[in-house]
Amino acid sequence: MKLHEKVALVTGSVRGLGWEMIQAFAQEGANVTICDLSQSDVDGALARLGLPLEKVLGVKADVTSEQDVIHLFRRVREKFNRLDILVNNAGFAWPRSGPVDLEVAGTPLDVWLKVLNTNLTGTFLCSREALKIMRPQGGGSIINISSPQGKKGKLLRGPYCAAKFGVEGLTQVLALENANSNIKVNSLDPGGIVATEAIRKIPGNRGMRMLKPEIVRACAVYLASDESSGITGHSFVAIDWNRERGLEVPYTEA
Numbered sequence: 001m002k003l004h005e006k007v008a009l010v011t012g013s014v015r016g017l018g019w020e021m022i023q024a025f026a027q028e029g030a031n032v033t034i035c036d037l038s039q040s041d042v043d044g045a046l047a048r049l050g051l052p053l054e055k056v057l058g059v060k061a062d063v064t065s066e067q068d069v070i071h072l073f074r075r076v077r078e079k080f081n082r083l084d085i086l087v088n089n090a091g092f093a094w095p096r097s098g099p100v101d102l103e104v105a106g107t108p109l110d111v112w113l114k115v116l117n118t119n120l121t122g123t124f125l126c127s128r129e130a131l132k133i134m135r136p137q138g139g140g141s142i143i144n145i146s147s148p149q150g151k152k153g154k155l156l157r158g159p160y161c162a163a164k165f166g167v168e169g170l171t172q173v174l175a176l177e178n179a180n181s182n183i184k185v186n187s188l189d190p191g192g193i194v195a196t197e198a199i200r201k202i203p204g205n206r207g208m209r210m211l212k213p214e215i216v217r218a219c220a221v222y223l224a225s226d227e228s229s230g231i232t233g234h235s236f237v238a239i240d241w242n243r244e245r246g247l248e249v250p251y252t253e254a
């Protein structure tokens with residue numbers, strides 16, 4: 001097992017890509033912390049995982065709240081006394097209660113801030129707290145979930161592009177600042193639209209060919225494990241990574 005005895009935390013991990021990574025890490029032997037916005041969702045995910053209690057932790061936390069994030073990392077430290085892997089996954093292109101398409105000219109400030117705070121400020125807050133554990137223990141891996149929109153502008157995705165470009169930049173800075181602490185920091189972009197619950201619900205997407213959420217599994221395990229030792233400051237694209245290794249690139253219809 002590639003992550004035997006390692007401790008991993010994935011934010012926004014009761015569904016979608018976060019849930020895929022939690023399962024992949026657990027299958028590779030890691031102790032895992034699930035974190036999401038609702039306690040009942042966290043409890044449900046822990047039950048689905050079905051692991052012995054000493055190997056799992058579930059914490060209700062909003063990554064945009066400094067207080068919640070500090071509490072989250074305190075719980076991880078109390079339970080496992082270390083943290084080897086942090087995946088900053090919690091994020092979205094549009095707040096789930098509002099419209100999907102956001103033209104900059106008509107984007108309300110609260111919507112802009114919600115997207116920026118979740119994708120980017122959440123990544124900052126969680127990384128900062130993770131470093132307080134990883135530096136003294138002598139190493140770790142931070143994986144920031146990015147998107148094709150973190151490298152190329154897309155119509156009607158202004159807040160999301162700004163946030164994910166920010167995530168790519170923050171990844172590079174964190175990698176430089178922690179190169180001497182044996183902490184690798186990389187970003188991981190699935191490489192396209194992934195058929196998660198929220199994406200499937202968009203009427204215009206019906207029948208569209210999309211990536212299955214498991215696309216991120218193998219590359220996330222690679223970045224979390226010692227196999228990627230010394231690899232830092234890079235931006236990985238899961239579909240390319242899979243193709244280069246002859247692994248399946250799984251597609252489905254929304």
Ligand SMILES: NC(=O)c1ccc[n+]([C@@H]2O[C@H](COP(=O)([O-])OP(=O)(O)OC[C@H]3O[C@@H](n4cnc5c(N)ncnc54)[C@H](O)[C@@H]3O)[C@@H](O)[C@H]2O)c1
Pocket residue numbers: 011012013014015016017018035036037061062063064088089090091092093118119122145146147148189190191192193194195196197198199
């Ligand atoms: N689905 C795609 O097509 C796609 C493509 C590229 C990148 N991504 C990125 O992948 C990541 C996961 O997306 P997904 O499609 O699995 O989304 P999702 O909506 O299925 O899951 C995201 C999870 O994050 C949680 N979350 C949201 N805000 C949070 C907060 N403030 N604190 C804690 N948890 C919070 C949600 O409750 C949810 O469980 C995001 O960063 C997203 O930008 C998704």
